[in-house]
Amino acid sequence: MSLSEFDSYRPPEPPRRRRRDGARRRGTGPGGGGDGAREMPMVPEPEFTSYYGRPVVKPAPWGHEVAAYLFLGGVAGGSALLALGGQLTGRDALRRNARLGSVTALALGGAALVKDLGRPERFLHMLRTFKPTSPMSMGTWILSAFGAGMGITVAAEADRMTGSRLPLGPLRPVLRAVEGPAGVEAAVFAGPLAAYTAVLLADTATPTWNEAREDLAFVFVSSASLASAGLAMITTPVDETGPARRLAVLGVVGDLVATRVMEHRMDPVAAEPLHEGKPGAMLAWSERLAVAGGLGTLLGGRHRAVAAVSGAALLAASALTRFGVLEAGLRSAEDPRYTIEPQKNRLAARRAAGITDDSITTAG
Amino acid sequence: MGQLAGPTDPAADAHWEHQHPRKGFFTDTSICIGCKACEVACKEWNQNPQDGDLQLLESSYDNTGALGASTWRHVAFVEQDGERIEEARESGRALVSLGMPRVGPPEARAAAEPGDSTPPDTPEFRWLMSSDVCKHCTHAGCLDVCPTGALFRTEHGTVVVQDDICNGCGTCVAGCPFGVIERRTDGTAAPRTEREGRPGSEPAVPNVGVAQKCTLCYDRMVDDQTPACAQTCPTTSIKYGDHDDMVDQARQRVAEMHAQGRTEARLYGANELDGVGGTGSVFLLLDEPEVYGLPPDPRVPTADLPRMYRRAGLAAAGMLAAAAVAFVGGRS
Numbered sequence: 001m002s003l004s005e006f007d008s009y010r011p012p013e014p015p016r017r018r019r020r021d022g023a024r025r026r027g028t029g030p031g032g033g034g035d036g037a038r039e040m041p042m043v044p045e046p047e048f049t050s051y052y053g054r055p056v057v058k059p060a061p062w063g064h065e066v067a068a069y070l071f072l073g074g075v076a077g078g079s080a081l082l083a084l085g086g087q088l089t090g091r092d093a094l095r096r097n098a099r100l101g102s103v104t105a106l107a108l109g110g111a112a113l114v115k116d117l118g119r120p121e122r123f124l125h126m127l128r129t130f131k132p133t134s135p136m137s138m139g140t141w142i143l144s145a146f147g148a149g150m151g152i153t154v155a156a157e158a159d160r161m162t163g164s165r166l167p168l169g170p171l172r173p174v175l176r177a178v179e180g181p182a183g184v185e186a187a188v189f190a191g192p193l194a195a196y197t198a199v200l201l202a203d204t205a206t207p208t209w210n211e212a213r214e215d216l217a218f219v220f221v222s223s224a225s226l227a228s229a230g231l232a233m234i235t236t237p238v239d240e241t242g243p244a245r246r247l248a249v250l251g252v253v254g255d256l257v258a259t260r261v262m263e264h265r266m267d268p269v270a271a272e273p274l275h276e277g278k279p280g281a282m283l284a285w286s287e288r289l290a291v292a293g294g295l296g297t298l299l300g301g302r303h304r305a306v307a308a309v310s311g312a313a314l315l316a317a318s319a320l321t322r323f324g325v326l327e328a329g330l331r332s333a334e335d336p337r338y339t340i341e342p343q344k345n346r347l348a349a350r351r352a353a354g355i356t357d358d359s360i361t362t363a364g
Numbered sequence: 365m366g367q368l369a370g371p372t373d374p375a376a377d378a379h380w381e382h383q384h385p386r387k388g389f390f391t392d393t394s395i396c397i398g399c400k401a402c403e404v405a406c407k408e409w410n411q412n413p414q415d416g417d418l419q420l421l422e423s424s425y426d427n428t429g430a431l432g433a434s435t436w437r438h439v440a441f442v443e444q445d446g447e448r449i450e451e452a453r454e455s456g457r458a459l460v461s462l463g464m465p466r467v468g469p470p471e472a473r474a475a476a477e478p479g480d481s482t483p484p485d486t487p488e489f490r491w492l493m494s495s496d497v498c499k500h501c502t503h504a505g506c507l508d509v510c511p512t513g514a515l516f517r518t519e520h521g522t523v524v525v526q527d528d529i530c531n532g533c534g535t536c537v538a539g540c541p542f543g544v545i546e547r548r549t550d551g552t553a554a555p556r557t558e559r560e561g562r563p564g565s566e567p568a569v570p571n572v573g574v575a576q577k578c579t580l581c582y583d584r585m586v587d588d589q590t591p592a593c594a595q596t597c598p599t600t601s602i603k604y605g606d607h608d609d610m611v612d613q614a615r616q617r618v619a620e621m622h623a624q625g626r627t628e629a630r631l632y633g634a635n636e637l638d639g640v641g642g643t644g645s646v647f648l649l650l651d652e653p654e655v656y657g658l659p660p661d662p663r664v665p666t667a668d669l670p671r672m673y674r675r676a677g678l679a680a681a682g683m684l685a686a687a688a689v690a691f692v693g694g695r696s
Binding site: 054 | 430679
């Protein structure tokens, strides 16, 4: 209680910022909201100190283009698997549409990636090394190998769709002969294409991405599966999309399970950005749309219109997952709390376990 | 592929055939006076452009903000009261009682003045000043994740960007556990026509769109010159030399300060068992690292990369299996 008249200008009491995890709130007394019944702290809770609240790590300079690429790369990869399935089981419309969808997604995604570079004219520098320690380098090679295979299959499709009018000359039989193997080759790189982006994000110092490193790949491949299945359900008649519907349902189940497992294993502080603000809303909607799309597929997938609407919901769910995860990571880098608290916690945990020789801070 | 974690000689790990000693900084923040001459010398020598607008940031005398693409030395200013000083002293003492390795030569500790062990500085208030710089890690996150090979390990064990190779993908920015490297933007709000100068002339801001950071003055180093910041530092707070010598000096200095009762002194980056394999730039700090904006337990993300690849491989196999089940499972 203060007698100063200036206290009448005090702002309304903000809710105290606390960790979500109840188990960690040792010794902080009974909980309670900002009901005005208790003393308001004049300084922020001393949970951690930072340098004027400035970030410790820098967020990647990645905009929406990269999130769009994460989504489109997944669609391209999943569609290649559907195309191979169509190729092997004689579902011609599914094969053709999935191939076209895959290459379109790949081209758009690649363009988005190049656009996001600081020096787009140097994009080919990506191919001057083969560097296993760099997920971006590995991804470039996966993308190139995948693109080569898909390119061949789509050239064959285009030739077939135009009634063999492409000026191929003696190369036409060659194209027809390599079309099948090229589809298999692309499918080999489809899974890695959908999964490597998770490693790309996790192999950074960005707290939320790095903490998700165990399970983010499972979220991403599930998301890629349901999105590519959704695209096939939009583009292809229902009598050929039975496998796509099953893949969609598997993808939705995988997405829901993997997301929960991932968040459960993350440091609770580093997982917070996945639930807060705009990224939190995007991820929540992603889940709702995935469930809705999955149910629609399961219950009405044999109806063309229902299948198309469900497919659109699945595509939107996948896009929201990627945008949400990307933005949550960027936010976690902008607030020093997400860097410092998990690091202090793990350092303290190691010290408590008797490991005292691996701290960057030493007494001498 | 070199070693991903643990103690190593980074230049040898990068397959340099000629043996050069690893070079590094020792920044002794206890004798930094916050003059920012290092910031100025760095900008002058490396011809780095202005970073943002000229603004007062309301953070003591620090109006630079943070390390970045065009700021390769950054002097931090922290103002602390007596209570906080005591806390720092206590946390430093806790480090000692944890049995942290003390490799400093015992004679240096014995030689410190016996008798009066009261800390010499003002008890009610202190200013922490620290010149931060790229750590030139033994296992550098930025270098590991760079897809173009633009970042490379020099023969002196430092990490340098090749401006003409980098395509500005930005992966290194996220890969650095210390938030040092950054992609350079033009940094000004002026219209492009005014910014670029005359057509055909050098643009006002070089290397726009490319990742930039401290090179430990590679161009000076290959000529046996001291980096600009260390050369200009009036109090020798920034020392430059062979990495091993720097670590030895740092250990002697911290032992000396502890003997004076200043237990708040501690080293940052001198332990090769830490998450980045030890840093090339070693610091003597007077409080917890996060007070200076440094991460308390940095870990190079690539250390976990093999595991991440395995998990991603498993996920990709799972996706393939799901697709196979979708086609082979209930044939409808």
